[in-house]
Amino acid sequence: MERAFEYSQFFKSMRCPSVILKVTEHGFDVVNANDGYLALCALSLNDIKGKNFFSLFPINPYISEDDWLNSFDSVLDQKTEVNLGVRKLVYPLNKDTTFLDVRYYEIHHTPILDDQGEIIYIIRNLTNVTQRVILEELYTDSQKSVQYGNWWINTQHQTIELSSGVKDILEVPDSFKPDLQSTKRFYCSEEEVRSFYDAVNRAVIDKKMFKKLLRIVTAKGNKRWLLLIGQPDFVEGICIGVRGVAKDVSEKLAYMDKVENQHNSLKYIAFAQSHLVRAPLARILALVVHLKQRFNEGSIEPQLFDALNHSAQELDAVIHEIINKTVGEKRLIVDDKD
Amino acid sequence: MKLNTAIVDDDKIFHFLMAIMLKEAQISSKPVCLQEGGQFLQWWRTQKNTSENSLLFLDLNMPFVDGWQVLDELKNENAKNIFVVIITSSIDPKDRKRAESYPMVIDFMVKPIHLPDLLKIKHSTSLTPYFL
Numbered sequence: 001m002e003r004a005f006e007y008s009q010f011f012k013s014m015r016c017p018s019v020i021l022k023v024t025e026h027g028f029d030v031v032n033a034n035d036g037y038l039a040l041c042a043l044s045l046n047d048i049k050g051k052n053f054f055s056l057f058p059i060n061p062y063i064s065e066d067d068w069l070n071s072f073d074s075v076l077d078q079k080t081e082v083n084l085g086v087r088k089l090v091y092p093l094n095k096d097t098t099f100l101d102v103r104y105y106e107i108h109h110t111p112i113l114d115d116q117g118e119i120i121y122i123i124r125n126l127t128n129v130t131q132r133v134i135l136e137e138l139y140t141d142s143q144k145s146v147q148y149g150n151w152w153i154n155t156q157h158q159t160i161e162l163s164s165g166v167k168d169i170l171e172v173p174d175s176f177k178p179d180l181q182s183t184k185r186f187y188c189s190e191e192e193v194r195s196f197y198d199a200v201n202r203a204v205i206d207k208k209m210f211k212k213l214l215r216i217v218t219a220k221g222n223k224r225w226l227l228l229i230g231q232p233d234f235v236e237g238i239c240i241g242v243r244g245v246a247k248d249v250s251e252k253l254a255y256m257d258k259v260e261n262q263h264n265s266l267k268y269i270a271f272a273q274s275h276l277v278r279a280p281l282a283r284i285l286a287l288v289v290h291l292k293q294r295f296n297e298g299s300i301e302p303q304l305f306d307a308l309n310h311s312a313q314e315l316d317a318v319i320h321e322i323i324n325k326t327v328g329e330k331r332l333i334v335d336d337k338d
Numbered sequence: 339m340k341l342n343t344a345i346v347d348d349d350k351i352f353h354f355l356m357a358i359m360l361k362e363a364q365i366s367s368k369p370v371c372l373q374e375g376g377q378f379l380q381w382w383r384t385q386k387n388t389s390e391n392s393l394l395f396l397d398l399n400m401p402f403v404d405g406w407q408v409l410d411e412l413k414n415e416n417a418k419n420i421f422v423v424i425i426t427s428s429i430d431p432k433d434r435k436r437a438e439s440y441p442m443v444i445d446f447m448v449k450p451i452h453l454p455d456l457l458k459i460k461h462s463t464s465l466t467p468y469f470l
Contacts, residue, residue: 270430282449286451287351
């Protein structure tokens with residue numbers, strides 16, 4: 001009796017929300033629930049004791065009805081503890097919920113077997129991992145929004161790990177399991193592969209951080225510029241790996257390229273105005289002064305008019321060329337709307 | 339003292355007008371007219387070993403060998419007996435600043451060139467001894 005009391009108290013005071021279900025022909029009846037579980041459901045033990053689990057919680061809005069109703073299939077099948085992974089639930093966990101307060105729980109089902117090895121009870125534990133999941137989601141979202149991610153090469157085991165941000169850049173699914181060989185297909189050439197591993201080796205030898213700009217091809221065939229910043233990991237002087245961040249800088253480089261083109265255009269315009277436009281213009285001005293002087297002296301040479309005409313036509317041609325080069329066919333200056 | 343005068347510019351009309359003004363300014367009655375830097379450097383190599391000095395009116399923007407290349411060549415050869423007046427249509431202050439860094443450049447003139455500009459040159463400290 002004393003022993004039963006002790007176990008009951010122990011179960012009741014467990015912080016991790018837990019419920020004990022009896023496996024019956026009709027389903028899963030609640031036998032007991034600890035304070036944490038009752039708080040989670042915002043129900044009392046009297047409200048749930050002896051009730052069928054699925055009648056208390058007919059649906060989980062965040063998983064399919066089939067998955068929800070078959071929640072216990074795996075433990076019944078395997079007869080060992082099963083980790084269902086992280087599931088999204090609402091708070092309070094009862095049929096009067098507003099569905100607004102979402103929480104994440106890692107769920108374990110532990111079977112209690114009878115002497116014949118049949119399951120008579122299932123203990124359902126829910127560990128609140130909401131904070132961890134939210135932080136992970138924020139981390140993943142931030143990696144996506146700024147197009148960066150993390151990578152880690154384990155030199156001891158010759159393995160490579162990529163964060164969801166890097167997988168996103170490489171346009172591979174989250175389920176993609178990279179290895180040193182398979183990741184080589186993302187490099188544009190053998191030379192790029194060599195250059196990356198040379199940088200890694202140098203960083204390991206020099207025990208320094210390294211930066212490398214790589215041209216890669218994603219799984220969907222898109223070309224990207226990747227800036228890799230890494231540093232070797234040492235344990236008691238022995239390098240156990242290299243880890244770092246990868247950032248997709250394609251847009252930044254494209255923008256810089258555009259700015260450089262515009263800068264070149266402006267340089268061309270400055271040159272054109274200073275040399276090409278002013279050359280015939282200065283000649284016209286000089287000719288006009290000369291013509292005026294000759295007119296006053298009454299001795300105008302007819303070829304001066306030809307020179308004036310030639311200079312005016314040259315000026316017109318130069319202006320046309322500048323227009324063509326900057327906003328015309330060659331379009332050195334491209335409107336942002338384009 | 340004799341001063342040989344050369345005009346290096348790819349613009350023949352400028353040659354024509356400049357020759358008239360140089361004559362009017364009594365700087366040179368028959369300047370040598372050359373159309374790009376390469377021609378000038380050839381001419382210069384025949385002149386540099388003589389005791390005569392040269393006054394060069396040099397354009398900057400020319401095909402083949404431009405004015406900057408000519409200045410570099412003169413600087414490399416440590417040319418002493420030549421006075422260079424830049425004559426350009428460029429109003430870019432950077433060009434003026436760059437030109438002034440060459441020791442043989444005595445003036446930087448922006449086209450169109452007028453007679454008073456040439457008279458000013460003629461009476462500059464460097465050239466006065468040649469027009470006494």
